[in-house]
Amino acid sequence: MSVVRRLFLSAPYYQQAARRSSTSVEARVWTLKYKCRGLPKLSDFECKSEILPPCDDGDVIIAAEWLSVDPYMRYRIAMSKPCDVIVGSQVAKVIESRNADIPVGSYVLAYPGWRSHARVSKQHTHNPSTFTKLPDFGPIRRSAALGILGMTGNTAYFGFLELCSPKAGETVVVNAAAGAVGSAVCQIAKIKGCRVVAFAGGARKCDYVRSLGVDEVHDYKSEDIGAVLKAAAPDGVNCYFDNVGGDFTAAVVPHMAEYGRISLCGTISTYNKQRGEQTAPPLDPGWLIPKQIRTEGFIVTRWAPRWMEGIGQLAQWIQEGKLKYNETVIEGFDNMPEAFIGLFRGDNIGKTVVQF
């Protein structure tokens, strides 16, 4: 399933293809214009152009095909200063190469930020954590390398299995369950024999999550989280995969079972808040100690040495029909900021990708 949202912004210059000369490529680059406060606005971003330096021996030049927008970028933007390029990964095609291992026409996963084109130097092409040549995905669209067969898939796979250590029969709570990571966690938990109580926002998303085969789906916008869990998990929640943080987490923690495990993946509810704006402390030791609860924050790159283990298992589950995924596609590089901001309005079902 794939939903395409078409957005049109009046930015004719940027809709041109990159101009090329014999020695240089002109790239478009999204930068931070103003230090963001609260929910980012379109006017916080500025698209600039830059001429890429020519390839040295071992370098390649890549052209974006699919670009990723992810909630973590909000956190990185908060640490950025004006004129910094927005961070991010992309699936790109090699259009110039002075590297025999990566010929023109290869598809790669790279991390040049929000750039239409980028030169990747020899030392970066040799660093598997910033540059990977993509295998043939067969019937699966290459954009999956940004989602279910990439960072968000492995975030769900390792972040859930390694930190929640789920056992068959245990009760698992997942929030933002219609999102890229949450939807994968729900299904991995079911594959592992768990009972899954999922939360999403609004009927459309709840319907989607229901279609994934979870045990219960609840709309956090209209239901009381504590009351839901009291009924849905009378013996307590064993595993909580938290994408949301803030008040949501404060409501779940009192319902954790003894020896419960909480995987702290993200806090999307708080990314646009200033320090001090938050209400309840999400992780109260007054609950964590008597219930002997373990919590662990993570960034998925810690499992870089096992990266292909996760991708291989996820691909197998997709082929076996056990794992579904969705992509929300936004068309046009010009719409990168709009696609990103949409994450915080809750526009997306599954992974949001921008098609160049």
Next chain:
Amino acid sequence: MSVVRRLFLSAPYYQQAARRSSTSVEARVWTLKYKCRGLPKLSDFECKSEILPPCDDGDVIIAAEWLSVDPYMRYRIAMSKPCDVIVGSQVAKVIESRNADIPVGSYVLAYPGWRSHARVSKQHTHNPSTFTKLPDFGPIRRSAALGILGMTGNTAYFGFLELCSPKAGETVVVNAAAGAVGSAVCQIAKIKGCRVVAFAGGARKCDYVRSLGVDEVHDYKSEDIGAVLKAAAPDGVNCYFDNVGGDFTAAVVPHMAEYGRISLCGTISTYNKQRGEQTAPPLDPGWLIPKQIRTEGFIVTRWAPRWMEGIGQLAQWIQEGKLKYNETVIEGFDNMPEAFIGLFRGDNIGKTVVQF
């Protein structure tokens, strides 16, 4: 080192020894008189007397020799109702026995609460988590079974080693470092080759902690915790053993190193606060996620199957001169509430025990 604080309360009745008849023993029992709010007061407690039922086959009657007061009792009192007996452990002598395995004159560790005398029924004498016959402690006073060779020692041993997983050369932060648990954690961390930055309240306690051989001692009452850690742990804190919680923890968390481990032992700073009275959220996922920090709450009884492993190792370290401990002794069963309340005024260095 042992400090005896003598307290005299006007409670002549309670200073009498228990009256005994041929079939019954009269016991004194401290109960909760009023539901506590905030710091407990002497008037929240009431001492009553009760006649113990005679021993059935397999039962014993014990007389308290040393009684424990511990911060966790505040938490249990919060869940208690008026007339409930206050929970707690004691070292006691068997004064009547209808159990051949536990003859009169045996010394035991038992959990009858704040009672001068108690009948322990056959099923309880067979439960090692509520009743243990004490070995000969040699030159070590039996009160150690309530402290360094008992619950607080094992709390330090397992709670630190199992949940902080310290490695030689790592930086460890310990608060309430002059307390029963904190002082043991400081020394275990040194034994394991760690660098220890300890916090205690006031010059007297800081001097005591310094005598234990830690690397740095700071007075949390007069120094800024964040500024101390910025200087003392420029590469971050690897292990944080937290006895205090609340604002103290909120100040430490931003100084944790990547992959830091926090052992959540207690939150003495918050035990006397109502929900909602707290200020900064102590464990902010906004720090825990990017730094990939693990936190775990615990109750020491989870390591009951390994209990003697901890006690044995602690005893060996004491014999080898590697582990020092202190007891603050309060005299008289009548002074149980006063001894307990003193924990929250920060009166104690090391373990507080009440001598019957």
